[in-house]
Amino acid sequence: MAGNSNAGDAKLAWVVGVGALQGTGAAVARRFAKEGMVAVVTGRSPEQLAHVVRAIEADGGAALAAPGDVTKERDIIDILSRIETLGTLEVGVYNAGNARWAPALELDSASFEDTWRVGCLGGFMFGREVVRAMLPRGRGTILFTGATASLRGRPSFAAFSAAKAGLRMVSQSLAREFQPAGIHVAHVVIDGSIRGEKILTRLPELAEKKGPDGLLDIDAIADAYWYLHQQHRSAWTHELDVRPFAESF
Template identity: 35%
Template sequence: MTRTAVIAGVGPGLGESLARRFAAEGCRVALFARTADFIEELAADLPEPGDGLAVPTDLRDVEAIRDGFDTVRAEFGSVDVLVNHASGASWKGLMDSSVEEFEGAWEVGGRGAFVCSKEAVGDMLDSGGGTVIFTGATSAVRSLGGTIGFTAAKFAARGMAMDIAQEFGPEGVHVAHVVIDGQIDGPNARERFPDRSEDTFLDPDEMAETYWHLVEQDAIDTMPFEVHITNGPQNTEFL
């Protein structure tokens, strides 16, 4: 079965690994991100048998998201898989955060994921089902303090995932939330976090295997909602 997948929020690291893994499984993969050059190069370099489509999209812009899904449908048909992968960085506490910074994190991780989900689930209901995956973080389940914008957006996304799962699970839409509990390895990650030990970094290619496993479960009766990715009991350094 050839699936059409949208990855909303693609950059070097896990987003790229997801695109490559899904394409290797034969998916037609649409890449949403603001940085056009990166996703265009990645789309052209995805492994066969999948196809890639770069869709430059600002996930803070509701109409841009809707236009992006229209582009995907015109090129690949209806959407079978959505990964809400984007996050808005707001690494400040209550008193240091501005309203604009708080809203910026929510516009991407909250409202952006809502609009993407609405577009994708509409397609899935017409075609008999599909998969929606939300990329979460430690902050989606346990506040760390001092990152109020990021935490609020991640809590919102987790709540949306639960609600969509309850509403549309009976219609064949598998919704899953992935808690990433550790630092993803990627370009410059080790340079940015020189004090972290080697075994605290998460391999994005291995993580992408977990996401694909969730996609493959979209047609079974017993489906996991939440998966917690970490690098074992030795991990004591969290996002």
């Protein structure tokens, strides 16, 4: 685990599913670090995590890189046990996903299962372990990143929709079970394409087609996550959808 932190009494925000510097996971980590929390970032690429940590530190924030595979229960448990020695886990964000689109007749079962493991199973294991850490204190926020596919299936989206819809049900179940114990669980439906590295580098024609008003700004998405964490417990939101104003729905 690498990076800088204020050990001991630090307030931690653990964000899993952090990849590119210009991505949703990194933006959420930056947002929480901006508010004085230590951002713990988890993803499969130590190199990408190091870029994110350096960027947060350059802005005056504190961050730690905790590489791991969220489909492996042992990785989740080990990372959590290490970061709990550094401070109090106040926020857990599950942003992992591996969008895989293919016509149903061309989609093999192994690919379907892999998508589900990252998009849904990992979310359950993450949420369960974060709840364990938060329950003794009777407070905490757990946020899950959803998508349009959380709400409806479309052609070629069987694997991704199944995973995201499953994650939505996990978040609802955790919310109903643990909200009375003081744990705020919320699900964010990101409805639209995101102005981040993935779209801008891999699908530039889509970005051009959408135009300046057709993509979600990653920092604006991160603001929504911070808003959910800050909500007073007398008026908690469980599900929040965000989309560009020009997006039809």
